[in-house]
Amino acid sequence: MNRFDKLASQWDLNPNRVESAIKTTHKIKALLDIKDKDILDYGSGTGLISFNLFEDAHSILAMDNSKGMLDEMQRKIQEADITNIKTKLHDGNIDAFPKERFDLIITAMTLHHIKNPPLFIKNITKALKVSGYLAIxxxxxxxxxxxxxxxxxxxxxxxxxxxxxxxxxxxxxxxxYLETNETIVKHKNFKVFLAIGKLL
Ligand SMILES: C[S@@+](CC[C@H](N)C(=O)[O-])C[C@H]1O[C@@H](n2cnc3c(N)ncnc32)[C@H](O)[C@@H]1O
Known part of the structure; x- marks a missing residue:
């Protein structure tokens, strides 16, 4: 059991996390058209990002290496009877990326858990459709x-x-787009950036 497996059932109870996902998805929706798009939510956790997007999106694939987080997400998907979100266990440090192609890939608060971020960004970019967007x-x-x-x-x-x-x-x-998008207030202030790139 990793750290996130243990935290999964309590994850959504922290208002900072819920608020952070709202701010990220709000900005993405303000900048990009997500209507009917195929979206990959990488490092989805319990789905705080996905649940703000599924009503507009065509499909969402949520990937994470924590079974505990994905089980919690599945519970919420079934409870809300959502049909266009699927989950898949995947470790971005080890596993090959899927062959599916996406209009938009979002990875929120996950990059700092990835051992080789530039390689990860290169690899995940290959899962974009032409003119697709990566938002981190x-x-x-x-x-x-x-x-x-x-x-x-x-x-x-x-x-x-x-x-x-x-x-x-x-x-x-x-x-x-590459700006500080929010500040998380804990014992001090922590800035959070949002970067959006378009595949040329
Ligand atoms: C801080 S949480 C963010 C969850 C979600 N994106 C959110 O905004 O609420 C980081 C997530 O990344 C996942 N994660 C960490 N290392 C990973 C890896 N190597 N491959 C895939 N997911 C990973 C964790 O299991 C966790 O769910």
Missing amino acids: SDLELEDGSFHGGDDDGVEHFGFDKQVINRWFKEAGLEIV
Whole structure:
């Protein structure tokens, strides 16, 4: 059982997480047309991002390496009788990416758990349809205190936006948005960026 398996049943009870997913999806919807699109929610957790999108989207595939998080998401999908969200266990550090192609890939607060982010960005970009979009939100550089010492599986203490910009370009993506999109208030303030790139 990993850290997220243990946290799964309590995940949605933290208002910071719910609020963060709302801010991310709100901005994405303001910038991109998601109507009838095929979306990959990578590192979906319990589906806080997916549940803000499924009513407009054609389909959502939610991938995560925590069975506990996906079980919780499945429970919510069945409870709400949602037919256009599917889940799939997948480890972005190990597994090959799926052959399906998506109009939009979103990965929210997950990149800091990925061992090799530039390689991950390159690989996941290959799952985009032509002119598809990759949207990544995550912490900006922080002092390592965001997770409060519970660093199991934390590979990076946030990211420099200029480095994200470079990784997107190296993956063949044109930046259409790269800004601080929110601030998470804990014992101090933590900035969260949103980067959106379009496959050229
Ligand atoms: C901070 S949570 C974010 C969940 C969700 N995106 C949200 O905004 O509520 C990070 C998620 O990434 C998943 N994760 C961590 N490492 C992963 C990996 N190597 N491959 C796939 N998913 C991973 C975790 O299981 C967890 O569900």
